[in-house]
Amino acid sequence: MPGEKSRSFGNIRPLPSGRFQARYRGPDGRLRGAPTTFPTKKAAERWLTLKAAEIAQGDWTDPDVGAIPFRDYAAQWVEERDLAPRTVDLYGSLLRLHLNPTFGDVLLKDIREAHVRSWRASRRKAKVGKVTVAKAYRLMRAVMNTAVRDRLVKENPCRVEGAGQEHSEERPALSVAEVYRLADAVPKRYRALVLLGAFGSLRWGELAGLRRRYLDLDARTVAVREVAYELGGVRMGPPKSRASRRTVQLPGLIIDDLRAHVEAFAAPGPDGLVFVGARGNALRRTNFAAHWASARSAAGLPSVHFHDLRHAGNTFAAEAGASLRELMNRMGHSSTRAALVYLHARDDRARELADSLGERAAEELRRAREAGAEGEEPTG
Template identity: 70%
Template sequence: MPGEKSRSFGNIRTLASGRFQARYRGPDGRLRSAPATFAAKKAAQRWLTLKEAEIARGDWFDPDAGALLFHDYAVEWMEQRDLTRKTESTYEVLIRRHLDPTFGDMLLRDINEAHVRKWRSERLKMKKARSQVPKAYRLLRAILNTAVRDKLIRENPCQIAGAGKEDTEERPVLSVAEVFKLADAIKPRYRALVLLATFGSLRWGELAGLRRRYLDLDARTVTVRETADDVGDIRVGKPKSKAGARTVVLPELIIEDLRHHIRDYAAPGSDGFVFVGAKGNQLRRSNFSKYWADACAAVGLKGVHVHDLRHTGNTYAAETGASLRELMNRMGHSSTRAALIYMHARDERARAIADALGQRAADELKRARNTDDGGDGQGAPSADAGR
């Protein structure tokens, strides 16, 4: 007959099949059974001993946790975050197109590293989906990180080194002459936008959401307090991070162009938007794209995006010798990692640095030789003498 014997922690029951079942009462007070039965009683005892030690260390994990569908948890995860409409829309697409087909109907606790590796491998083989895989992987990892903190799963199965890194091509940095050629070529209504995007390091949403009261041309500053999200309809809200709310000092070079723009093209009143369409409507990227494409074609620039103006301006700022913190403040970045990408040098800047370095070394060498020769500079060996 089936029997049951008690021990100091848990109990072992002999089943009719002759196998042994180990049971224990967890920290939550519920009686729980081992996930499998045992062929030998000693094996059941060892399992209970390990479980007892796990509880004593504080490492006990509810085996019933994580019995939630990934899709349901992902939706709840998004609802609990203060996302901008643009970010929310991006996440919804990533979940619907890239994560749900594989993970949507899986329980959180059932997702393992093998599932994630296989999902990533298959998505990378799809030409249209390939560029979105790093974004989808980062989102999956973020959702499951929260599941770990919620103690729904013991560890995050997203453990693929470098899987969240996007292998994107280096964006072009325009010369100052190219920036002004674009400004000259585009419709006059948008000349100031090209210059402000570059020399103010502003994002598209910051330009589209800029009101007249935030542009102080006497002080040469532009203050970012609102951004426009163009997702379906246009909504103006706060920047998505505290770092995005900032004041940028502008160079005198573009102030006269901005004054001309405010006088001739901006919407009226302090709350009026600085950049609007010909009919006074709020600026939309879809409408602006034709004017941008025409201007690029007119000056012979291919593959240049509007965001490359900000990238260009950020690079200009980095080349002035500004510190990393100064660059972060100007660009509206909260992480050094994001700001560091703008601290590379263009080819002509690299040559200028090399030339300046060589000139400094030559001057110092000349002074040293003058000192060795008694300070009169006579008899100092020529540059060729040392060859």
């Protein structure tokens, strides 16, 4: 071709603009051009040298295979995984609200680390919660990791240090008295719901999906085998993980309340739901929200979330002497990280421990001084 200079690998052509174009023939036999032009011939030669090395080492990636919109690939990624319904709903929300508006129409091969940094900064400036941004980032990183394994892109652009870490605000650790104030403040139909949420360390979905045959009040156990998922309507499904499928031992303190509840409010039959609404329907967060808001106000605990009941129960168990493994089993977690979060003590318990430590230290110091005084020889 006129004006084109040949070399051992690829060729370089000067352009009317004074820049240089580099082209090479890939392993698939197709002639391909560099994604950009170069200011000097030497820069073009350097690029061709690196491209030749990629091919020789087997690291070459077809630049056309990553020509897939992020939106399409991410949707396929979710569909191909065996995810719990709630996780599917979460990922769909993260994609729809936070990732696709920026990356949906961008080709996988065109996403750069700088784009990811800019996106994260824009989400933070838009006052999106830190936890939500971290979850969205982790989802995108997982999708792009698969794209790397599929050889659609050469490297993952999600390399922003610390971007996937969640730093949730520490929730209050309720006292036993505060739990009972909340239980006393809700309508009687939901009293046992509050108590079991706290002293059984159960999640909302585990409570809403609990059937009578999984609650053994003679043995004082509750088995988590089904979970209620709110995806448009309410539907039942398996727990989100193997660790979540568990049997929890209950304290005798709440058994009478649970018996009274089952007799008065639970749906009939072994498959009947333990907790239902006033019309006998499955519980929904939106329907319970007004009752919970009123109870929080009446109990003088306006900032407490329902999930704080589970947090309280985990703290009670830790303070009662549960080991890390026992706490993990009770919570339904397979990792120690989540369990360790719940091992912190309430301020009053921490104060008791500090006072006990001080008393023991003072007693040991007193004995040491007395022993020293007895060992002194009299003078005079």
